[in-house]
Amino acid sequence: IINCVHLTKMLRGTVYFAAWVHGDPRKVIYPTDSYGQFCGQKNTLNKNKTILFYFNILKCASPVVLINLQCPTTQLCVSKCPDRFATYIDVQASYRYRPDQWNYFRQFCKPGFNNPRKSVAQVLRDEDCPSMIIPSRPFLKRCFPDFSTKNGVLTVANQTTFKDGRGKMRNVTDLREAANGINNVLDARSVGMKIFEDYAISWYWILIGLFIAMMLSLLFLVLLRFTAGVLFWIFIFGVIGIIGYGIWHCYWEYDHLKGIPGSDLTVYDIGFQTDFKVYLQLRQTWLAFMIILCGVEVVIILMLIFLRNRIRIAIALLKEGSRAIGYIMSTLFYPIITFLLIAICISYWAVTAVFLATSGEPVYKVMANQTLCKYANLTCDPETFNTTNVTKLCPGAQCTFAFYGGESLYHKYIFIFQLANAFVFLWLVNFAIALGQCTLAGAFASYYWAYRKPADIPLWPLFSSFGRAIRYHTGSLAFGALILAVVQLIRVILEYLDHKLKGTQNSFTRFLLCCLKCCFWCLEKFLKFINRNAYIMIAIYGKNFCASAKEAFFLLMRNVVRVAVLDKVTDFLLFLGKILVAGGVGVLAFFFFTQKIPVFAQEVPMLNYYWVPLLTVIIGSYLVAHGFFSVYAMCVDTLFLCFCEDLERNDGSTAKPYFMSASLHRILGKKKLSPKKA
Numbered sequence: 001i002i003n004c005v006h007l008t009k010m011l012r013g014t015v016y017f018a019a020w021v022h023g024d025p026r027k028v029i030y031p032t033d034s035y036g037q038f039c040g041q042k043n044t045l046n047k048n049k050t051i052l053f054y055f056n057i058l059k060c061a062s063p064v065v066l067i068n069l070q071c072p073t074t075q076l077c078v079s080k081c082p083d084r085f086a087t088y089i090d091v092q093a094s095y096r097y098r099p100d101q102w103n104y105f106r107q108f109c110k111p112g113f114n115n116p117r118k119s120v121a122q123v124l125r126d127e128d129c130p131s132m133i134i135p136s137r138p139f140l141k142r143c144f145p146d147f148s149t150k151n152g153v154l155t156v157a158n159q160t161t162f163k164d165g166r167g168k169m170r171n172v173t174d175l176r177e178a179a180n181g182i183n184n185v186l187d188a189r190s191v192g193m194k195i196f197e198d199y200a201i202s203w204y205w206i207l208i209g210l211f212i213a214m215m216l217s218l219l220f221l222v223l224l225r226f227t228a229g230v231l232f233w234i235f236i237f238g239v240i241g242i243i244g245y246g247i248w249h250c251y252w253e254y255d256h257l258k259g260i261p262g263s264d265l266t267v268y269d270i271g272f273q274t275d276f277k278v279y280l281q282l283r284q285t286w287l288a289f290m291i292i293l294c295g296v297e298v299v300i301i302l303m304l305i306f307l308r309n310r311i312r313i314a315i316a317l318l319k320e321g322s323r324a325i326g327y328i329m330s331t332l333f334y335p336i337i338t339f340l341l342i343a344i345c346i347s348y349w350a351v352t353a354v355f356l357a358t359s360g361e362p363v364y365k366v367m368a369n370q371t372l373c374k375y376a377n378l379t380c381d382p383e384t385f386n387t388t389n390v391t392k393l394c395p396g397a398q399c400t401f402a403f404y405g406g407e408s409l410y411h412k413y414i415f416i417f418q419l420a421n422a423f424v425f426l427w428l429v430n431f432a433i434a435l436g437q438c439t440l441a442g443a444f445a446s447y448y449w450a451y452r453k454p455a456d457i458p459l460w461p462l463f464s465s466f467g468r469a470i471r472y473h474t475g476s477l478a479f480g481a482l483i484l485a486v487v488q489l490i491r492v493i494l495e496y497l498d499h500k501l502k503g504t505q506n507s508f509t510r511f512l513l514c515c516l517k518c519c520f521w522c523l524e525k526f527l528k529f530i531n532r533n534a535y536i537m538i539a540i541y542g543k544n545f546c547a548s549a550k551e552a553f554f555l556l557m558r559n560v561v562r563v564a565v566l567d568k569v570t571d572f573l574l575f576l577g578k579i580l581v582a583g584g585v586g587v588l589a590f591f592f593f594t595q596k597i598p599v600f601a602q603e604v605p606m607l608n609y610y611w612v613p614l615l616t617v618i619i620g621s622y623l624v625a626h627g628f629f630s631v632y633a634m635c636v637d638t639l640f641l642c643f644c645e646d647l648e649r650n651d652g653s654t655a656k657p658y659f660m661s662a663s664l665h666r667i668l669g670k671k672k673l674s675p676k677k678a
Contacts, residue, residue: 031077031141034400035382036362039077039141045111049077052142053108055130058164058174074127074367074400078108081143082133085157087165088123089131092116108133124166125395131165147172194608201605202613205592206620209613213585213621217628218332220577224632225322229315231576232569236304243297250290257283307565314566316663317643318573321635323661324447327454330462331443331635334436335627341432349425356417366390368397419489426488430481434535438469438477440634442539448642449540449659465539473538476545480531487527491520532634536641552641559644570636574629581625586618 030038031052040050055074086105095102095116102116109129123129135157136143145156153160156172164170199206257263263283270278279285304311325331364385368376373394380390385399442465450456458464469477498513530549533556537548556563593610595601607613643660650656658665 032075032362032401033077034075034398036364036401037077046077049079050141051078051081051138052076053078053081053136054143055127056132057134057145058170074110074130074398076108076110078143081136081138082108083135085132085134085159085162087132087163088129089120089165089167090163092120105129105133127398132163134162195612198607198609198612199616202593202607205605206613206616209585209589209617210620210624212588213581213617213624214628216581216584217577217625220581220625221322221325221332221628221632223322224573224577225319225326228318228322228573231573232311232315235572235576236300240297240300243293243300247290247293247297250286250293253280254283254286254290257281257286307561310562310565311569313562313643313664314569316661317566317636317639318570320639320661320664321444321632324444324635324639325632327447327457328443328461331440331631332628334440334462335631338432338436339627341435342429345425345428345432348428349421352421353418356414356421363402364399365402366394366397367400368394373397419493422492423485423489426485426492427478427481430484430488431478434477434481434531435469437532437634438473438535438539439466440631441465441536441638442468444635444638445536445540445642448639448646451657451659453661468542469539472542476538476548477535479545480534480549484524484527484531487520487524491517491524494520532637533641536638539638540642540645555641555644555648558648562640562644566636566640570633574633577629578622578625582618582622585621586614589614589617 030041032038033046033052037044037046039046039052041047053076055076057073059073086101088105091101091105106114106116106129110127113128115128118128124131135146137146138144148155148158150158154172156162160172161169162172260281263281265282266284270282364380364382366373366375366378366380366385375390375394375397380388380399382399385391390397439462443461446458446461446465447453450458494513494517498510498517501509501513530553533552534545534549537543537552537555538545541548541551543551591597592600593604593607593614595604643664646659650658652658652665
């Protein structure tokens, strides 16, 4: 198992080394012109030219093509986007008496071109200059037409038509496909800026809301020691009362329909009806509802009668968990460490993925104006392109940058490296979670096995447990995380295949994928349950993962009813706590940000969207409560396993005294706790 740690380091190092050597994040940060040069990169000729300009934007179908692929037109780095309409034909005709227009226009031509006497046909053939420029504005470091609407009509600089530089008048609607996509993106950017402004002026109120959520979570956990039983029984009797009312209502409807024509028909007689109200006019329907509710009521009452002792044990363990956290308050803040570790894992994965995605070499292709050119879209070498006969056979053809890629063995297996990077990410995240679970389990186990509480609880139990987990159990935790990561990676691959095969009409393939996804989802849930309890046993006894998982599984199977009862009682109370915390803070935030609290009405910041901080507070409060309650759930699970072990290994005698609390001892009906043997 120890070799898992070395395997993780080796796999992580291999992927990261390959990404670091071949990757280049500049390909993501900077746009690339037709010559493979980055726009705006320091210490280059383009250091002051940060924006990419397209010679003929009409050749680009949509912004997606512009950003992700390549538009089949010359692309240059410029310092600013055009702010006016102009064509090369008009500028060439007037350059002698209006040189300022030529000087402005030629900044969008190829670097070094300054020959306005060259014929228009040759300029457009060689793409020395664009045939036209239109008012544009930079977005994503690229020049996009400056679209706007005037009286519901799409315009560019308040014009609906423009010259295309080839002797034709074009309508702005010719750019409609690109315009729609660009306007949607620009609208999203506008909304994004407003949301950012709202965060900038309300962040401290959001932090105050999250602080209130933290205090409410702490208060709820403390009060569980006194209210766990009350909350549970109120809920149970409430459910019984509601079902009882439902039975009475069904009987009342059944009796009320007596004698009404048509009410004695059966469901079979009227057949299938789309209007459900038709069935409510039948006595048979209400009789069926009443029988079902009676059955549910009887089942619940019988479960309460036969499981009452186990329910009492579950509630006692919940109270004991609250007491344990009260003695080891530092455990409530351990999720912060887990969060930081997971944040580091995400950062490592993201950086490596970017390096891998940008590890291609520049690929150049022949771009020809003639549609019949047989060399069009073939790869080429810009250094030797002018010595070939391509320019003779295809006048005006150019060797321009197309995309980043490669044909080497490394580039063929980039997808495999990305999968390996994803696998390492899943492995590290699961390891961070496993480390947290083992650390918390060790701390709470030290509480349970302390005979005199709190006198026998060791000093700094959380820190000591963390040290033991790092020093002795790293291999076991890595092995458990490895098993879970393999299953999760298979699920990722299945989701990828499902996405790729969505367009197929093969029903059997879709059915098989659906079954596999369901099976591996169930397997992942089962492994998470086994791993969680295995880590608890590792923290208690220090055995390896396999032995601990086996002991935990069989221990739980011997107490399967107690496990089910405890699990459901715990889930209900913690879910209730999360809803109370998130809902309470959310209601308070709503009244605050909508200026419904007179005392703080003057303190409320002016917001574009009040729901931005409101949703942030609600979601953040839920996550804060989840973080605190996850510690509590781990505490209850640890105490439960310790309780089961205590019952099996000890008998309450002087030689083998119970370590459980007095309340649990009373529920079991055992004799008085025997003093521990000196």
